[in-house]
Amino acid sequence: MTLLTVDDLVVEHRTPGRPVVRAVAGASLSVAAGEVVGLVGESGCGKSTLARAVCGIGRPASGTIAFQGRPVAPLGLRRRDRSLTGIQMVFQDPYASLNPRRRVGDQIADGLRAAADASTTPADLLDRVGLPREFATRYPHEFSGGQRQRIAIARALAARPSLLIGDEPISALDASAQAQVARLMRDLAVESGAGLLFISHDLSVVRLIADRIAVMYLGKIVEIGRTDEVWADPRHPYTRALLGAIPAPDGAGVLPAELPGDVPDPAAPPRGCRFHPRCPKVMDVCREREPEFGPVACWLHEPA
């Protein structure tokens, strides 16, 4: 069953006196129950904006976001619709997403209240994320980054989400805690039958936990497919470049290939295919027309 469907989503950032930035420029994506979808791409490609739109933070300029068949209304001043508390998010920086002045147990209890869950205690949730039960009476500053992110995960899980979103949940963590926390999120989501949309710029971690990978470039999803297939046979030149840039631990001393150039300014995306100025396989058609198809949005892989 499809839990979340994002269809041709466009999100624009408007700043007075500046050109409109199309952070998400027509992206489509779906997440099924019990499925883990990894969304990867370089910083500035719009993956966080997409995640926030799914939670109702920010109003889409066009396109639709449907959660369990119902449209996701942007978050306003009123209390959020009960059905939408099924979407929970774990943010990038646990130093900022936890309230420093409240005990972590109380913060987890907020989630339990949202789900009207009177039988579970915050300590049970701490247990599930692998922390000692007695930590519930402590404050966020008493914990390390990895522990804090576990607490943030516990708080999100407390609301019994059917869709968990991780917006770069591991990038603020110590390098060696990253894989652990990512695995924990996956296990907990899959265990409870929820879907997980996991956003990260770290391909090697996404590969470990995702069933499907969506690769985003400058506001568009350029390739989507099963993780093992994308990994074994990346088809979009951008996906190839991303994977090719990961150094192999083979002891050969080969420097990874560099993708020339920077991500272009999303306020003035290049004409035609968005990747063409950096693409090693650029053709004439790429400069003229944008490939508007999937699962691989590249003129080399145009569906017949």
Add this chain to the structure above:
Amino acid sequence: METAGETSANGVLTISDLTVAIHGKEILRGVDIALRPGQVHGLAGESGSGKTMTGLAVLGLLPHGARTTGRIELAGRDLLSLPAKELNAVRGAEVAMVFQDPATSLHPMLSVGRQLTEHMRHHLRLGRREARERAIDLMRKVRIPGPEEAIDRYPHQFSGGMRQRIAIAVALACSPKVLIADEPTTALDVTVQAGILRLLRGLCDDLGLAVLLVTHDLGVMSAVADEVSVMKDGLVVETGPRGQVLREPRHAYTRALLDALPENAGAETTGTEPSEGEPA
């Protein structure tokens, strides 16, 4: 592995039998590492194994209450027993450091030019104009586009990769002999990481810099390090040339680290089927 006599003969920085204890807890339990000019020495290990502490100890940046024994020898001096004033002359001038996150290691309210010239003027006693010219040169060296204009901008006006290049330029400003890079690419995108690794390798080859590269990423290690040391619980369990440590590890722990990697993490080797993480 080499003997101690050999390392002190041609090493620019020699760490021998370094121990660090913080509040009675032993963090490092006898670390030996020798850095040679023009070589990248990789330091691998899990979180808490003491790799960062080793780097910090060289610069005398250990937390308060840390007690050290052993020797860190740079050009005939023991950095551990150097008075604060003399250590200040070493830090930034002879030994420099690059940290993980360029967003926090650069000062947000000072222009990059100011951050690039401050210690040059202090250590090398350069004049304002001279320091500025050198800073522009450095920015060119780390391949920042348009260095003449870029020098007056602030860190937030640069992307993450460019910021890390600036942090490297800051570290290189006084032509140090030793550069300590603590997870310099962990906060960056892979495509940007590739550029930084090439830069580090190039600087090492061109300037004869001795680099201590602290990283958990064995792929990064394999790409740029000449020698690799693997740390566990405050001890170096294995040291050797990159090819040997990563291909034929002698120590069980190194093998365990390598086995823990998802197979064929390198993408350019096609034809082999990758192993799935775990099925859903």
